[in-house]
Amino acid sequence: MNAAPIKTIAIIGGGSAGWMAAAALSNALQKSCQIKLVESEEIGTVGVGEATIPPVKYFNAQLGIDEASFMRETNATFKLGIEFIDWAGKNQSYFHPFGQYGAEFDQTPFYQYWMREAIRGDISQSIDMFSMAWKMSEAGKFQHPEKDKRKIQSTFDYAYHFDANLYARFLRKYSELRGVERLEGKVVNVELRAETGDIEKILLQSGETIEADLYIDCTGFYGVLIEKALQTGYEDWSRWLPCDRAVAAACNAAEGPLLAYTKSTAKAAGWQWRIPLQHRVGNGYVYSSQHLAPHLAEDELMKSIEGDALVDARHLRFVTGRRKKFWNKNCVAIGLSAGFMEPLESTSLHLIQYGIMRLLALFPSADMSPLLADEYNALTSAEYERIRDFLILHYKATERDDTSFWQYCANMPIPDRLAYKMEQFRENGILVSDERELFHNPSWIAVYLGQGIKPKRAPALTSYRMQVPVSERFSQVQAAMQSALKVMPDHRTYVENYCKST
Numbered sequence: 297m298n299a300a301p302i303k304t305i306a307i308i309g310g311g312s313a314g315w316m317a318a319a320a321l322s323n324a325l326q327k328s329c330q331i332k333l334v335e336s337e338e339i340g341t342v343g344v345g346e347a348t349i350p351p352v353k354y355f356n357a358q359l360g361i362d363e364a365s366f367m368r369e370t371n372a373t374f375k376l377g378i379e380f381i382d383w384a385g386k387n388q389s390y391f392h393p394f395g396q397y398g399a400e401f402d403q404t405p406f407y408q409y410w411m412r413e414a415i416r417g418d419i420s421q422s423i424d425m426f427s428m429a430w431k432m433s434e435a436g437k438f439q440h441p442e443k444d445k446r447k448i449q450s451t452f453d454y455a456y457h458f459d460a461n462l463y464a465r466f467l468r469k470y471s472e473l474r475g476v477e478r479l480e481g482k483v484v485n486v487e488l489r490a491e492t493g494d495i496e497k498i499l500l501q502s503g504e505t506i507e508a509d510l511y512i513d514c515t516g517f518y519g520v521l522i523e524k525a526l527q528t529g530y531e532d533w534s535r536w537l538p539c540d541r542a543v544a545a546a547c548n549a550a551e552g553p554l555l556a557y558t559k560s561t562a563k564a565a566g567w568q569w570r571i572p573l574q575h576r577v578g579n580g581y582v583y584s585s586q587h588l589a590p591h592l593a594e595d596e597l598m599k600s601i602e603g604d605a606l607v608d609a610r611h612l613r614f615v616t617g618r619r620k621k622f623w624n625k626n627c628v629a630i631g632l633s634a635g636f637m638e639p640l641e642s643t644s645l646h647l648i649q650y651g652i653m654r655l656l657a658l659f660p661s662a663d664m665s666p667l668l669a670d671e672y673n674a675l676t677s678a679e680y681e682r683i684r685d686f687l688i689l690h691y692k693a694t695e696r697d698d699t700s701f702w703q704y705c706a707n708m709p710i711p712d713r714l715a716y717k718m719e720q721f722r723e724n725g726i727l728v729s730d731e732r733e734l735f736h737n738p739s740w741i742a743v744y745l746g747q748g749i750k751p752k753r754a755p756a757l758t759s760y761r762m763q764v765p766v767s768e769r770f771s772q773v774q775a776a777m778q779s780a781l782k783v784m785p786d787h788r789t790y791v792e793n794y795c796k797s798t
C-alpha cells in the first residue's frame with residue numbers, strides 16, 4: 297500500500313538557499329505539489345557568498361537555465377580557481393585550479409611524474425606552471441573548455457563569481473513562473489504536534505498561519521525551525537576552524553584586467569577574500585575574535601580594498617559546524633540553517649545545491665519515513681566532514697608563526713582521518729581519497745604542495761618507468777598551453793560578448 301504523497305511544502309526563508317530550493321522543487325514536482333516560500337524584506341539575507349565551484353553549473357543546467365542569460369542577470373564572471381597568498385608563509389602564493397595538471401601521456405598520472413622529477417631535482421618549475429587554469433588566470437584570458445579531450449584546452453574547468461542577491465532574484469522569477477507562491481512575513485511562533493513532535497503550523501506576524509506536510513528551513517544562522525523549534529542541537533568545530541567572525545564590503549573595481557579567479561590572502565588573524573564581478577568587487581575578512589577585535593578587522597579590510605566602498609561594512613558572527621541532524625521530523629535544513637563552513641573554498645552554494653539534490657533523491661511521502669531521514673543525515677554529515685577536513689588542511693599546513701593565531705593553527709590537533717591523509721602524502725606521495733570526495737586529487741595536490749607538504753618519495757611505480765620521455769612530454773604540454781593562450785580572448789572581452797549572445 298502506497299503512503300499518501302506530500303501535497304504542501306513550506307520554505308521558510310529566502311536568499312540563495314530558499315530560492316534554490318524553490319526552483320529545484322518546483323522544477324522537479326511540476327506543480328503537483330503546492331509550494332509556498334515565506335521571507336521577510338525586513339530581515340534580509342547574508343548575501344556575501346558570491347564565489348562558487350564547478351558543480352553549480354550542473355544545478356543551473358538541470359533547471360534548464362541558459363548560462364549567458366544567468367550571467368547577464370547576476371553580473372557574473374568566470375572563475376578558474378583560487379589564488380592563495382601568504383598561507384604557507386609570507387610572500388608565498390599558490391593556485392588551486394579547477395581542472396587537472398598537465399595532460400596525461402602514460403598510465404602513470406602526470407602529477408606523479410612531476411613529483412618524481414621535482415624530488416630528483418630535475419625540474420624547477422612549480423606544478424602551477426602545468427595548470428591550464430592557472431596559465432589562463434595569470435594571462436587574464438578565458439574561453440569555454442574544449443570538448444575534444446585531446447586538446448590542452450579541455451583540461452580545465454570553471455565556476456562563477458556572481459551577485460548572490462541577484463541570483464536569488466533570478467531564481468524567484470523562475471520559481472514563480474512554476475507556481476511557487478511567495479509570502480512576505482516574519483515567523484513569530486512554531487507549533488509542534490504534541491504526539492509526534494513534528495511541526496504542525498507556523499504563525500506569521502501578520503496573523504496568517506502556514507501549514508504544510510514538509511518544511512524547509514532556510515532561515516540562515518537563526519535556524520528558526522530546525523533549532524529554535526525542534527532543538528536539534530549543533531556540533532561545534534571551532535577548535536579546528538577557529539575563525540568565528542567576518543566583515544564584508546563591496547567596492548568599485550580598480551582599472552585593469554578582470555580577473556577570472558578568487559584571491560584568498562592570509563592575514564594576521566584569518567584571511568581576506570577578493571571576488572571580482574562585472575559591476576563591483578566583493579571583499580571580506582574572515583577572522584578569529586580571540587585574536588582580533590572587530591573594529592580592527594574592519595579597519596584593515598577597508599584600508600586594503602582597491603576602490604571606493606559601495607556600502608558600509610557588514611559584520612557577521614558564526615560558529616563553524618553543523619546541525620546534529622539536517623532532517624529532523626518533517627523539517628529539512630538547507631544552507632546556513634544546516635551548518636556553516638567558512639567560504640575559504642567557496643562551498644556555501646554547493647552545500648545548498650547538494651542538500652536540495654539529496655532531498656529530491658530521497659523525497660518522502662507524507663508519512664515522512666525515518667529511514668529516509670537517517671540516510672539523508674548520514675550522507676550529509678559525511679559530506680560536511682570531508683569538506684571540513686579539506687578546510688582544516690589550509691590552516692594546519694603552514695610554516696607561519698608570526699602571530700598567535702597561526703601558532704595556534706600550526707599546533708592544533710586535527711581529526712585522525714585528515715592526519716592519516718597528510719602522512720600518506722608526506723611519506724609516499726599517495727593521495728588518499730574518500731568515497732564521494734568533493735575535492736578531487738588536483739585540489740589536494742594544490743594545497744599539499746602549495747603549503748609546504750612535500751612528499752619524501754614519489755609513488756614507487758614511477759621508478760619503474762624511466763624510459764618514458766617525461767621531459768619531452770612536459771615541454772610539449774607547456775608549448776601547447778602557450779599556443780592556446782595566444783588565441784584566447786581576454787576575460788573581460790569574453791564575458792561582455794558572451795552576455796550579449798542571447
